[in-house]
Amino acid sequence: MTKKIDIQRLTRALKRAGAASLCAAAALGTTPLAAHAAAPHNANDAALIARGEYLARAGDCIACHSANAGKPFAGGLKFDTPIGAIYSTNITPERGTGIGAWNFAQFDRAVRAGVKPNGDTLYPAMPYPSYARLSEDDMHALYAYFSQGVAPVKQANRPVDIVWPLSMRWPLGIWRHLFAPEPVSFDAKRYADPVIARGAYLVQGLGHCGACHTPRAATMQERALSDLDGSAFLAGGATIDGWTPSSLRGNPRTGIGAWSEAHLVQFLKTGRTQHSAAFGGMTDVVQHSMQHMNDADLTTMARYLKTLPSTDPKEAPYVYDDTAAHALRSGDATAPGAAVYRDNCTACHRSDGHGYNRVFPALSGNPVVQGKDATSLIHVLLTGSTLEGTKTAPSSFTMPAFGWRLNDQEVADVTNFVRNSWGNTGSTVSSTDVARVRKTVTVHTPEMPRGAALSH
Ligand code: HEC
Ligand code: HEC
Ligand code: HEC
Numbered sequence: 161m162t163k164k165i166d167i168q169r170l171t172r173a174l175k176r177a178g179a180a181s182l183c184a185a186a187a188l189g190t191t192p193l194a195a196h197a198a199a200p201h202n203a204n205d206a207a208l209i210a211r212g213e214y215l216a217r218a219g220d221c222i223a224c225h226s227a228n229a230g231k232p233f234a235g236g237l238k239f240d241t242p243i244g245a246i247y248s249t250n251i252t253p254e255r256g257t258g259i260g261a262w263n264f265a266q267f268d269r270a271v272r273a274g275v276k277p278n279g280d281t282l283y284p285a286m287p288y289p290s291y292a293r294l295s296e297d298d299m300h301a302l303y304a305y306f307s308q309g310v311a312p313v314k315q316a317n318r319p320v321d322i323v324w325p326l327s328m329r330w331p332l333g334i335w336r337h338l339f340a341p342e343p344v345s346f347d348a349k350r351y352a353d354p355v356i357a358r359g360a361y362l363v364q365g366l367g368h369c370g371a372c373h374t375p376r377a378a379t380m381q382e383r384a385l386s387d388l389d390g391s392a393f394l395a396g397g398a399t400i401d402g403w404t405p406s407s408l409r410g411n412p413r414t415g416i417g418a419w420s421e422a423h424l425v426q427f428l429k430t431g432r433t434q435h436s437a438a439f440g441g442m443t444d445v446v447q448h449s450m451q452h453m454n455d456a457d458l459t460t461m462a463r464y465l466k467t468l469p470s471t472d473p474k475e476a477p478y479v480y481d482d483t484a485a486h487a488l489r490s491g492d493a494t495a496p497g498a499a500v501y502r503d504n505c506t507a508c509h510r511s512d513g514h515g516y517n518r519v520f521p522a523l524s525g526n527p528v529v530q531g532k533d534a535t536s537l538i539h540v541l542l543t544g545s546t547l548e549g550t551k552t553a554p555s556s557f558t559m560p561a562f563g564w565r566l567n568d569q570e571v572a573d574v575t576n577f578v579r580n581s582w583g584n585t586g587s588t589v590s591s592t593d594v595a596r597v598r599k600t601v602t603v604h605t606p607e608m609p610r611g612a613a614l615s616h
Contacts, residue, residue, distance in 0.1 A: 205304065208300070208301050208304045209301075209304045209305050209308055209309040210305075210309075211301040211304075211305075212301035212302045212303070212304045212305025212306070212309060213305045213309055214452070214453075215298050215301055215302050215305070215366060216302060216305055216306070217448070217449055217452040217453065218362060218366040218367060218449060218453060218457070219291070219302075219366040219367075219368070219449075220367075220368070220444075220445060220448050220449040221233065221251065222448050223444050223445075223448045223449070224237055224248045224285075224286075225237065225248045225249070225250075225251050227248075230315075231252075231311075231313045231315065232252075232310070232311070232313075233250070233251050233252045233306075233310050233313070234250050234252055234258075234313040234315040235247065235248045235249040235250040235251065235315065235317060235318075236248065236250075236315065236317075236318060239283075239285045241322070243322050243323075243326045244320060244321045244322030244323065244326070244327070245320065245321040245322070246283050246285060246320045246321075246322070247317065247318040247319075247320070248285075248286075249317045250313065250315050250316075250317055251306060251310075252306075252310050252311065252312045252313045252315075253306060253307050253308070253310060253312045254312035254313055254314050254315075255312075256314065257313075257314050257315055257316045257317065258312060258313065258314075258315075259306065260307070260312060262277060264299075264300065264303050267299075267302075267303050267306065267307075268296075268299050268303070268343075270282065270288075271288060271291050271294070271299065271302070272288060272291050272292050272294055272299065272343035273288060273292065273336075273340070273342075273343050274286060274288035274289075274336050274340055275336075280329045280332075280333075281329055281330075281332035281333040281335070281336045282332070283332060284332075284335070284336075284340070284380065284381075287368040287371045288340060289339070289340045289341060289381070289382065289385060290364060290365055290366075290367075290368035290370060290371060290385065291365060291366070291368070292340065292341045292342065292343040292344070293341070293343075293344065293345065293346040293361070293364060293365045294343075294345070294346070294365050294366065295345045295346060295361075296345060298366075335379070335380075335381075338379075338381075339379065339380075339381035340381075341385060346360075346361045346364075346365060348361065350388065353463075355459070355460050355463055356460070356463055356464050356467060358457070358460040358464075359459075359460035359461045359462070359463050359464025359465070360386070360387070360464045362457060362460065362461050362464075363394075363461050363464055363465065364385065364386045367449075367461065369394060369408065370382050370384070370385060370393060370394055370397075371397075372397050372400060372405040372441060373394045373395075373396065373397050373405045373406070373407070373408050374392060374393055374394055374395065374397055375392055375395060375396065375397055375398060376397070376398060387467070387468055391409070391469070391471045393409075393468065394407065394408040394409055394465070394468060395407050395409055395471050396408075396414075396415075396531065396532070396533075399533065399535045399536075400441055401440070401441060402440070402535060402536070402539045402597065402600050402601055403439070403440025403441045403442075403535070403536050403539060404440075404531065404533045404535045404536045405441065405442070406527055406528050406531050407471070407527070407531070408465055408468065409468045409469065409470060409471055410466070410468055410469050410470040411470040411471060411472055411475050411527075412470065412475055412476070412477040412478060413475055413476065413477065413478045413525075413527065413530055413585070414475065414527050414530055414531050414532065415470060415471075415527060416465065416466075416527065417470055417477070418435075418477065418478060418525065418527075419433070419435060421459065421462040421463055421466055422462075423435060424458075424461075424462035424465060424466070425455065425458045425459055425462045427446075428446065428450040428451075428453070428458050428461065428462070429446075429450060429451055429453075429455075429458055429550065429552060429553075430446075430451070430518070430550050430552055430553035431443065431446040431447075431451075431547060431548065431550060431553070432518045432519075432521070432547060432553060433518065434517045434518065434522060435521070435522055435525065435526055435527075436521050436522070436526050436527070436528060437520075437521035437547045437557075438547065439536070439540055439545045439547070440536055440539070440540070440545070443545075443546075443547075443548060446548075446550065447548055447550070451550040451551055451552070452551075478525045478530075478583055478584070479583050480524060480525065480582060480583045481581075481582055481583035482512070482582070483581075484498070484511075484513070484577075484581035484582050485511050485512040485513065485582065488501070488502055488506065488511035489511055495577065495581075496573045496576065496577065497570075497573035497574040497575070497576055497577025497578075498577055500566065500570050500573055500574040500577070501574050501577050501578065501581075504562060504566070504574070505574070505578075508520040508559070509521075509522075509523050509578075512524065512582065513578070513581060513582040513584075518553070519555075519557055520557065520559075521547075523578045523581075523582070523584070524581075524582035524583065524584060525582070525583065525584070526584075529578055529579060529584055529586065530579060530584050530585060530586040531586070532587070534575055534579065534586065534587070534589045534593070535597055537575050537578070537579070538571060538572075538575055538589065538593065538594050538597040539597055539601055540559065541562050541563070541566070541571050541574065541575065542561065542562065542563030542571065542594075542597065542598055542601055542603050543561050543563060543601050543602070543603060543604070544558065544559045544560045544561035544562070545558070545559050546558045546559075547559075560606075561603060561604055561606075563598065563601070563603030564603055564604070564605040564606070567591075568591035568592075568594040568595050568598065569591040569594075571591075571594045572588075572589050572590055572591045572593065572594045575589050575594070576588045576589060
């Protein structure tokens with residue numbers, strides 16, 4: 161897995177921002193974040209370490225800080241950018257290559273403010289603009305876990321693969337100065353209900369849901385870091401690695417307006433509901449992070465998400481329409497894409513589009529199917545996808561890849577068919593759109609029986 165970030169635009173904007181802010185940024189870079197150098201807690205407190213582990217799950221540190229098949233938290237996961245690649249770092253307590261020699265203040269400053277002990281600014285691929293609101297207590301628990309609960313791994317960090325002068329870090333300091341919030345502990349009193357306040361803290365902070373689900377400005381900062389910054393918060397993000405994070409606001413058709421709090425909890429915990437299944441970038445979030453959270457916390461997150469209003473008062477609620485189901489059942493597959501759907505999809509998603517509850521996701525009324533951007537849909541059709549098992553829903557179900565046997569026109573037709581059947585409404589895509597997505601994904605052809613290959 162690699163992650164792509166568009167920092168070309170960021171670089172251009174930073175050039176425009178000019179050197180004037182450099183001094184300010186440099187000054188900022190040397191200001192200590194907090195006056196406390198040592199943790200006030202008993203460092204051997206096993207409960208504190210356990211709480212730190214739970215918080216590390218909530219923050220999904222492991223997903224970014226472990227390479228494919230690499231040791232946990234030893235870093236090395238590649239993040240592709242248009243100007244070159246960067247790599248996540250070793251955050252195990254190994255003293256030479258990891259962060260074992262860092263004191264609490266240094267750790268805190270990196271995680272909440274994005275500044276390394278030498279004053280360098282971190283790339284915002286590390287979601288410090290979200291982590292900025294973590295409480296000091298939670299930072300101490302995280303520090304206890306990362307200094308005493310994680311196995312040290314000796315593994316040197318990989319330098320960035322970006323050529324000079326773009327590899328210089330001072331423009332990042334300017335970016336941070338302009339766009340990253342000052343670390344300020346979350347103010348729960350802004351929310352009337354303490355349950356919603358806890359949910360807001362987890363969603364905006366450790367969960368860093370906005371890093372994917374909030375649209376970004378031309379200069380790459382998230383357009384809103386909380387609901388208080390406006391209706392762009394969690395309104396649906398740009399495509400990352402070929403997957404488009406959908407809206408988590410109350411839009412009745414393209415958001416989660418029609419989902420109950422219980423469905424949201426079920427989705428986060430198991431990756432599956434009667435409406436939808438987690439796929440793409442959300443699979444990792446469920447696997448590494450959400451399934452490990454307790455029900456009380458998941459409930460607070462769901463309740464908070466349900467407070468985010470729709471961005472479009474004119475968006476009509478979804479209403480099921482049985483025309484397509486009737487046509488398919490009576491043998492009429494003349495609508496474009498209907499025959500492709502009948503031959504390839506009905507076994508799992510059924511002619512009525514309802515799928516099988518918590519096994520094969522419904523396509524009817526599914527917000528992801530009707531979203532503005534159909535990239536994820538085309539992607540999932542081309543490559544297939546596996547709904548992975550979780551602790552409380554251990555069975556795993558796989559959608560096969562179709563990219564090796566459906567051509568671009570057939571994929572476009574069936575995409576349009578599912579986006580506009582059973583009451584769904586979505587813009588249409590063309591074979592050119594499919595060709596564009598096909599270039600960015602790897603389509604595997606199923607293996608043929610081994611035969612002669614058995615000899616070696
Ligand atoms: C979305 C991906 C992502 C997540 C999630 C993430 N990190 Fe990072 N982190 C990175 C990347 C990438 C870097 C390196 C950035 C750079 O080189 O400028 C980094 C750097 C760091 C550093 C600086 C290390 C050094 O040697 O300079 C620390 C400390 C850190 N992360 C801790 C954490 C903790 C703790 C969590 C969970 C609460 C976390 N990270 C979650 C991507 C992530
Ligand atoms: C790495 C990027 C990423 C992060 C971080 C992320 N998501 Fe997602 N999420 C996605 C993508 C991509 C989808 C669309 C695919 C799908 O429906 O599973 C999605 C879908 C969802 C859905 C289903 C919406 C629908 O209409 O079907 C929910 C609910 C959701 N995310 C909640 C969250 C919450 C809560 C967080 C923070 C704890 C979060 N996500 C963090 C990428 C992400
Ligand atoms: C063998 C059963 C099977 C077949 C056949 C199948 N799918 Fe799927 N489909 C699944 C499963 C399982 C998922 C969930 C994958 C995941 O969560 O990673 C899925 C997910 C999807 C999604 C994403 C929706 C969501 O919320 O997860 C779409 C869209 C989709 N399928 C469309 C189709 C279309 C169109 C066809 C026919 C060309 C098709 N599928 C054929 C099993 C199937």
